[in-house]
Amino acid sequence: MPGPRKELEKYWESDEFKAKSEKNKKNRAANTGGCVHRGGRITFAEHRRRMEVELGRPCEYPEVFKKIQHDEEKGWVGKRAANTYNEFERLKECQESDASISDSALWLQVVGGKNKRGRVYGLGTQAGLLNSNGTQCANTSGEIALLKKQLEEQKKFYEDRFEKVVESLQVREEEFRAREQRREEEFRAREERMDQK
Structure with missing residues (x-):
């Protein structure tokens, strides 16, 4: 009677597992994949709350994104983070005359809105707090x-x-x-x- 370890080893040797493993390896290496950050186990929402307490004012999503994606000494955690934030800054400069567009709405525009799963790049669980027009709910x-x-x-x-x-x-x-x-x-x-x- 084979034990659980033998069954796992058999599965790990299968073509099905090797194909999944290779696919997942490529996904992890892609810049368009998940969101690498330097925030540790602290959620985006908690980083934002702490920043608001520290600064004494509400913080917009891009400001928190930069804090957890960028280090003054090491730079950005990846190309995607750098490109996204730089595009946000570029669009923000173009939109300076239109104060009706919030930074969060502009961020949503830069990252292409919510994905199929309702997530927004760089926002963690905060994506659920964005309205469809990019405005954020008070949270x-x-x-x-x-x-x-x-x-x-x-x-x-x-x-x-x-x-x-x-x-x-x-x-x-x-x-x-x-x-x-x-x-x-x-x-x-x-x-x-x-x-x-």
Whole structure:
């Protein structure tokens, strides 16, 4: 009775396994394959969260990509990373006049959008947080805090504006009542004069 080790050795010697092994070897060596990075076991999302805490502001995807794909001393981890980021920078310069396009939307354009599996090159699990138009959903505490702050500012602006409108209406109503009262007094005075004649 052959043991599991013998069965595995038999499988490893088969033509089917050798063909798969060769194919996978080529895929790993290709620049268009997976995403090599220097981020270790830390997820893209965690790198992004840490950067936002460190910098005190929300970070766009390309900024995090550069941090985990590029080393000041060693350079880029691979040609694909370098080419992708350089193309992003080139397009960003061309788009400087159009502030409506976010860096994340531009990144999605550079990498060709989501692949068949719904993944975006260089973003790890964050690809699921991109909307179809390339805008990102608020997903970090920094972004959520920023959105809350903006919402509070807008709320205060509209409350102040509403208060001013109410005050203005009250002033107009008082002026209207004062005018009506004067007219009524003038009308009574005329009536009294006419009655006296």
